[in-house]
Amino acid sequence: MYGRAGGMRMRDATKSDALARVRRMQGQLRGISRMIEEDAYCIDVLTQLQAVSAASDAVGLKLLDDHVRTCVADAVRSDDGSDKLDELTAAVRRFARR
Numbered sequence: 001m002y003g004r005a006g007g008m009r010m011r012d013a014t015k016s017d018a019l020a021r022v023r024r025m026q027g028q029l030r031g032i033s034r035m036i037e038e039d040a041y042c043i044d045v046l047t048q049l050q051a052v053s054a055a056s057d058a059v060g061l062k063l064l065d066d067h068v069r070t071c072v073a074d075a076v077r078s079d080d081g082s083d084k085l086d087e088l089t090a091a092v093r094r095f096a097r098r
Contacts, residue, residue, distance in 0.1 A: 014066040021059045028052045060095055067091070 010018070032048045068088065075084035 009070075010063065010066045011070060014062060018059050018062060021055060021062075025052050025055050025059075028055070064088075064091065064095065 009015075028048060029052060032045060032052070035045050035048065072081065072084045072088050075081040
């Protein structure tokens with residue numbers, strides 16, 4: 001159950017939910033591509049792009065939540081949390097820049 005750098009992998013429920021959401025986004029992106037090819041109304045394309053962006057943010061927040069509840073919590077319980085907290089802070093900064 002451990003992933004990169006000895007950290008825990010995401011929970012199975014999170015993984016299946018994230019995969020389902022990403023697959024939906026892939027479908028949305030294919031639809032947007034078709035809309036652009038077919039010269040769809042710009043506002044309609046922008047609306048769909050915003051929907052994909054919101055879906056992407058939701059997946060990111062779900063993964064951050066899972067990371068805190070697994071990897072970070074485990075590291076803090078084992079008194080080895082400083083590096084994980086630094087890693088989490090950097091991830092939140094990257095995510096918040098958008």
